[in-house]
Amino acid sequence: MGENINPRLAEVMSALVRHLHGFAKEVQLTQDEWDLAIAFLTRTGQICSEERQEFILLSDTLGFSMLVDAINNRRPSGATENTVFGPFHVDGAPVRQMGDCISLDGKGDSCLFEGRVLDLHGEPIENACVDVWSDNSEGFYDVQQPDIQPKWNNRGRFVTGTDGVYRFIGIKPVSYPIPDDGPVGQMLGHLGRHPYRPAHMHFLVTAPGFKKIVTHTFVGDDPYLASDTVFGVKETLIAPFEHVRGETEWRSPFDFVMVPEERSS
Structure with a gap:
């Protein structure tokens, strides 16, 4: 050099x-x-596009994404853990009113997601942005089916008030395979591995003065929890999904605990 x-x-x-x-x-x-x-590697690059990032899939399925995340996001006990970001986040999702429904196609089992955004002392955090996205009832994100699903289907951003509460209606997520029609899928096949991810809701939580949280909440009875193809499951992120009778069919309560930016451990 x-x-x-x-x-x-x-x-x-x-x-x-x-x-x-x-x-x-x-x-x-x-x-x-x-x-x-x-x-x-050449085929991996050639299949990449604005909608598809095969190199992220490669990193995810080799456990490398989770390793880098673990190195860079050590957090104290009680703080919400990170997991993989995934390739399907889209910037600029609509800011919706608290309690709005993000399922625009009306398919799937409706589910009320609610909880609070808190600091390490249990105090609510105001003006936290809770950015959420999930697959549809058939296991596809809207960007995978632009001619089938409405734009921004199962996506939205919610900003907390003084009570730190977030609340929205989505669907109970379903497990799905990562895109396996490219080099990464071929690799998994040769290794005798399945391409499935357990059912989960994505969350990106940001607030002034706090480290961002990039995480999921997982459905606790999913058959792929122990063999997530991207190694993203953490026990603390397995959320309750309660079967209810009312406005929605399911309810999933989960609180997010944020760490101040200046705190590193």
Whole structure:
């Protein structure tokens, strides 16, 4: 490497080359295997688009996304844990009124999601933005079916008041396979792994002065909880889903506990 380069760049690249060469030596990588790897990465890049990020899927299914998240989001006991962001978030979802329904196609079992956004002392956080998104009743996000689902289906943002409460009506999520018609799906097939994610609702919670929360809440009786293809399940994120009779068929209460920005552990 040249002189006067960025020290962090030098550290990262030195470690990358060292471990990459060590990997090739350990497995005695053949020329045919190297060619296959280059072709795999090429196809992975070629299938990427504004709507699809195959490299994120690759990182997720290798457990790498969760490792990077764990390194960068160590939190004290009681704080809400992060999990993978996933490839289907869309910026600029509509800001909706508290209690609004985000299911625009009217399909699926309706579910009331509600709770509070709190600090570590249990005090409510005002002006927290709770950005939510989920699949539809058939396991697809709206961006996967732009000609079938209404735009912004099962998406919305909700801003808390002085009580820190959020509340909206969505659907009880269903488990679904990640896109498996590309290189990542082929890799999973060769490894004897399924492509399924357990049912979950996505949450991105932000508030001035606090670290953002990127997480899911999971349906507790889902058959894929123990084998999530992206390794995203954490026990603290398994939320209650109560069968009720009333305006909605289900209710899922869950509080989010945020950490101040200046706190690192």
